[in-house]
Amino acid sequence: MKRLILIVAACLLALASHASTVHTPLSFLDGWVRAAPSVAKVMAGYGRLTNATSEPLRIDSLSSPAFERVELHEMSMNGGVMKMRRRDPITLEPNQELPLEPGGWHLMLIGPKTPQPAGQLVEIEITTDQGVYVFSLPVREPKP
Numbered sequence: 001m002k003r004l005i006l007i008v009a010a011c012l013l014a015l016a017s018h019a020s021t022v023h024t025p026l027s028f029l030d031g032w033v034r035a036a037p038s039v040a041k042v043m044a045g046y047g048r049l050t051n052a053t054s055e056p057l058r059i060d061s062l063s064s065p066a067f068e069r070v071e072l073h074e075m076s077m078n079g080g081v082m083k084m085r086r087r088d089p090i091t092l093e094p095n096q097e098l099p100l101e102p103g104g105w106h107l108m109l110i111g112p113k114t115p116q117p118a119g120q121l122v123e124i125e126i127t128t129d130q131g132v133y134v135f136s137l138p139v140r141e142p143k144p
């Protein structure tokens with residue numbers, strides 16, 4: 001009985017430490033995908049992409065089971081013209097937080113395999129030099 005209690009305690013400890021682990025090498029906070037008409041050929045994803053380590057972290061590629069392709073884009077104004085540029089692969093500096101937001105950097109979700117209505121969760125897989133990380137982003141309207 002004592003042994004069983006020890007095992008349970010160990011499991012609880014493991015759970016507790018897992019829950020408090022915010023230091024996964026790559027984190028994606030406040031992620032969301034902007035709702036779009038069901039005929040849209042592309043959608044955009046936002047949030048805060050963070051390298052939580054003290055080493056550079058290279059993002060090699062992105063993908064999603066729900067889209068043909070996923071790219072990391074930077075949008076910028078150039079002589080009064082909005083330009084969009086692909087930026088992956090990219091290296092995040094130690095502790096760098098890259099904000100993805102409307103009008104700036106974003107995930108470009110290209111070719112939805114099925115319509116992705118508001119409320120849907122979109123899975124994004126990010127392959128880095130330290131492993132593959134999967135994030136679940138809700139589809140929603142922008143907050144006013």
Ligand SMILES: [Cu+2]
Pocket residue numbers: 073074084106107108
């Ligand atoms: Cu784009």
